[in-house]
Amino acid sequence: MAPRPASKTAVPSDKVGVICRALRRAIIEQALAPGAKLPEDSLGERFGVSRTIARHALGQLAAEGLVELRRNRIAVVATPSWQEARDAFDIRIELERLVVRQLAGKLTKSQIAELNTHVDAEDRARDGSDAVSIRLATEFHILLANMTNSPILVRYVSEVAYRCCLTLSLYSRPHSSECAINEHRAIIAALVKGDESKVMSLMHSHLDSVASRALVAPAPPRGRDLLDILAPYAEEGESERVVKLPKVVRAR
Amino acid sequence: MAPRPASKTAVPSDKVGVICRALRRAIIEQALAPGAKLPEDSLGERFGVSRTIARHALGQLAAEGLVELRRNRIAVVATPSWQEARDAFDIRIELERLVVRQLAGKLTKSQIAELNTHVDAEDRARDGSDAVSIRLATEFHILLANMTNSPILVRYVSEVAYRCCLTLSLYSRPHSSECAINEHRAIIAALVKGDESKVMSLMHSHLDSVASRALVAPAPPRGRDLLDILAPYAEEGESERVVKLPKVVRAR
DNA sequence: GACACTCAAAGTGCATGCAATTGAGGCGCA
DNA sequence: TGCGCCTCAATTGCATGCACTTTGAGTGTC
Known part of the structure; x- marks a missing residue:
């Protein structure tokens, strides 16, 4: 009677999965800022599970780089250095170029509709909080990755996108997301048209501009x-x- | 007094780390073949820890895709599908192109020496078991990734390389590694020379040829x-x- | 001989308990 | 006041125990 089989990757039990997803979302919406403490018992209490499970979830998130674990210390939301942020974006660019390369000209009608619906939602959220805009923008990229049907690619793109999200909250000025939304629309158009090299360079410049808007200075601001x-x-x-x-x- | 601070990624305690490393190595050397069972208690007993720790280690390895976890079932060494193997190689190619792009012309003398030493070791292992050759070849790539000083890149390259390794044991015919070694030497030479695009295409064709030699047919052999x-x-x-x-x- | 059913052994899912570590506030001292 | 030491509550590290699920061997029936 589980609502969804949820073809999620490698989540042992599902209580762990629930906690991971909740924390992930809280982190990328900046409800939990970098450096925020995540004690095992508070987490367990909040989610109605024992420390064992909370601990396991923290382990997973640490493997994804969203959480930092140090022996005998309280876990904290990761605080990537400026250089790490830059590295993450570099990797992300390569991975997402691969995504759109695989997708160019291969989208089904319903996939195209789904993408458009998502971007519409991004549009509507423009007046709302930055946090929601950022989350939606990130989810657009993950949605794309999902359409490749490559679980490995989905996992890597998701991970690195979340990490980038995290750095935005550290190093970015208040988000101005309008242009990003237009770029998303342009990417969809190029994907539909099937122009492989065009869509790859669009994705490249899109992410590059997000990165350079975000990572303005190497100093920790x-x-x-x-x-x-x-x-x-x-x-x-x-x-x-x-x-x-x-x-x-x-x-x- | 810890021998090394061991800038390892996100390993909660270190008992967990020890088990992970041991299993990883056993898997890539095919001492543990895909599908092999990994019961928590046997693992715990073998490493002198409780099930809790063994379980945690399995969770990490599952996150890396080396182990498959299904609720209430014994964990097993992952058995990637042919398509997943192909996907892994595609991702690997992009990531490693990034590695050598960052490294071209930037290697120090001692790094060059280290690489040469490693390839010499590969040479010497040619007569030994295939498993060792494969492991050494994989470690060459991880060694390269390490030299970028980008922990994220190191993690992704390592993971995906291990996964590829796993698929070799499933789909590949007995390894003929000589040409691979020469290709490694060629890559080093191009890196030293600093020819960015040359080394990128070398890496590309190197991995491509490994992949096509390995993934001969889409049928599960x-x-x-x-x-x-x-x-x-x-x-x-x-x-x-x-x-x-x-x-x-x-x-x- | 093939199928269906039962049940015990094996294994996982998870909570809890105890020891060890940490770090923050309190206390003494200059 | 400012600095250092000490102590103790908070927190993690890990093992263990109990409940539940899966598995497969054995049994009975046709």
């Missing part, structure tokens, strides 16, 4: 704590040279 | 069981239509 800000000044990770800095550094 | 072989003939997954087939089908 906000949401970082003192230690992270100081980190680049440490260089030699060795030891005694930094002893003269404020004690927080030693506390590391 | 061996190691599959009756059910999987019959699967394509079922089409409508519904129900009663297959009732007339041998009873194993119903047993599903």
